[in-house]
Amino acid sequence: MKRIHRFQRPPRILSAAAAGGKEERRGPHGEEFDFCSPNDLFGVQTWEMAEGEMARASLSFALKKAGIRAEEISLLFAGDLQNQCVASSEGLCSVGAPFVGVFGACSTMAEGLALASLAISGSSQVSLAAVLTSSHNCAAERQFRTPLEYGSQRTPTAQWTATAAGSVLLTGEENPKKTGWGPGGRCPQISEVVFGKMVNGGITDAANMGAAMAPSAADTLLTYFRESGRTPADFELILTGDLGKEGSALLSLLMAREGFYLQEKHVDCGMLLYDPEKQDVHCGASGCGCIASLLSCHFLPRMARGELHNILAVGTGALMNPSLIQQGGSITGIAHLVHLEVR
C-alpha cells in the first residue's frame, strides 16, 4: 500500500503567524514571534484560558498579515494538548468558522496541515483552510505532571512545554492574490504528506517524551524515504517537532541502523526554541506550539523569502494520558510528515 499522498495541485501556504510567552521571547527566535505576552496570561485569569487567547492571537495575526477576514475561512483545523482540546474550542469559538477538531498531541500541526491539504484537494468548497495549534507550559504541566507551584524537580530527560501557538493559512489557488509574505514573497507549497502509524516503544516515563516519540518519527521518515526513493541528501532540512536532545539522538541512531544518515540535515524545533546556555530547559522544548510557532515565524517566512526551498517537516506527538500511565501503561508515539517546497 502506498503511503505518500502526492498532490496534483499542491495547496499553497499564504500566511502564517506565531504567538508566545515570555520565555519564548527570551529565546533565539523571540524577535520573530508576532506577539508575546510578558506574563504568559494574555490578559485573562487562568492558564487554560490564556492558551485559548494565545491561539486566537496567532490566527488573528496570520489573517491580518494577508488582509483576510475570519469569515473567509472555509475550514478551521485546530487542536491542542489540553483535555478535550479546550484551548482550541475556548479560543476559537468566536472566530465563527466551520471547525474540525484534531488531536495528535505535538504532531497536531503536521496532522492538521496534512488533513487541510487533503480537504483542499477533495472539495472545491475549501477555498481557505486555517490550521492552528498551541501549548501552554503552565496549563500542560499541571495537567500532565504536577502544578508548577508544587516545585517538583525536573529530571535530565525532561523537556519544557512551550507557551506558543502557530497558525497557518492554506489555499488551493496557485497564485493567491493576498498573502502575508510581503512584496516578492513566494508561497510555500505542500507537495506531499504522510500520515504516521502509532508506535509504542514501551516508554512509561512521563518525563521522557523524546524517547517515546523517536520510534514513530523514524517509522514515518523511513516510510517516506523508502517509498519515494529519496534520501536525506535530497532535502535542505529535515525538521522534527520536539524530540529534544534525547529524542533527536535516538532518532539519528534508529535511522542510521537502517542506513539513513540524517547528520546535519536534521534540525529539531525542540532544540531551537530556547537558548541552552541562558534558559535551563534540560532536553529542550516540547508541546504542540513548538514546531507550530517555529514553522510559522521562522521556517515558512524563510521559504517565502527564498532562503529555503525544499524541506521535510515531521510533527512528533506523544499520545500520553496520565490515567493510563498511573495504571501501568506506556506512551504511544505518532509522527506525520509534510513535504514543503517553494518553486
Next chain:
Amino acid sequence: MKRIHRFQRPPRILSAAAAGGKEERRGPHGEEFDFCSPNDLFGVQTWEMAEGEMARASLSFALKKAGIRAEEISLLFAGDLQNQCVASSEGLCSVGAPFVGVFGACSTMAEGLALASLAISGSSQVSLAAVLTSSHNCAAERQFRTPLEYGSQRTPTAQWTATAAGSVLLTGEENPKKTGWGPGGRCPQISEVVFGKMVNGGITDAANMGAAMAPSAADTLLTYFRESGRTPADFELILTGDLGKEGSALLSLLMAREGFYLQEKHVDCGMLLYDPEKQDVHCGASGCGCIASLLSCHFLPRMARGELHNILAVGTGALMNPSLIQQGGSITGIAHLVHLEVR
C-alpha cells in the same frame, strides 16, 4: 460562502459494526450489536483500557464482515471522550494503520465520516478509510463528573454515557467487491457533508449536555436546509447523535422558530439506545458511542437492506472540559452533518 461539501463521486460505506456493554445489550437494539461485554470490562482490568478493547472489537467485526484485512486500511480516523483520546490510541495502536486522531466530543463519528469523505475525494491513495469512535460509561463519568463509586445522585437533565463503539469502512470505489452487507446488500453513500461551527449557548451545567448541544445542532441543520433549499420533508429521517429528551425538545423549538418543523422526522439516537420503561437513564443516552453504534448496527444495515434510502445524520458534541467548568466557563457545542443515501 458555501458550506455544503457535495461529492462528485460519493464515497461508499462498505461495512460497519458495533460493540457495547451490558446495558446496551438490554436496550431495544441490543440484539443488533455485533458484540457486547457482559461486565463492560472486555477482558481487561480498567474501564479506560476496556474502552480501547471495545473500540478495536468494533473495528475487527467491521473488517471481518467484509472480509478485509486491517493492513488494507489506508487511513484510520478515530477519537473518543477520554483525555488525549486514549481509548483510540490504546485500542488501535496494534492495528498498525496510518492514524488520524480527531476530537469532536460526541460529534466525532460525523466529523470522522465527513473528513474521510474529503480524504477519499482528495487523494487516490485513500482506497479504504475506517472511521471509529467509542465511549465508556464508567471511564467517562469518573473523568467528567464523579466516579460511579461515589454514588452521586443524577439530576433530571442528566444523560447516561453509552458504553458503545461503532466502526464504519468507506471506499471511493463505486461498486466495491467485498462488503459486509451480505448478498444483495447495497452500500450507502455519503452524498454531502457540512462541518459545523462552534456555538456556545452559555450552559454551565455538566449534567445538561442536551441543552449545550441543541443550539449547534440547529445551526448546522439550518445551514444545510437554507443552502440546499431542502426541508425536513425531503428526508425519511433526521437523525441526531445524543441530544436526549431535553436537547431534542430544544432543537425542535429552535428549528420551529425559524420555520422548519422536524416533527416525527427527527429521531435522536440518545432516545433509542435504552428502554425508558426498564432502564433508568433520565434524559437518554449520550457519548460518542451512541450514534456511532446505532448507525453501525441499525441505520446503515437498514439502508443496506433497502428499508431506508435518504437520511441526514447529525453528530452532536459538547466540547466540555471539567477545568473550564470549575473556572466558571460554559460548554461549547458543535454538530457535523452527513447526508446518507442509497441509490
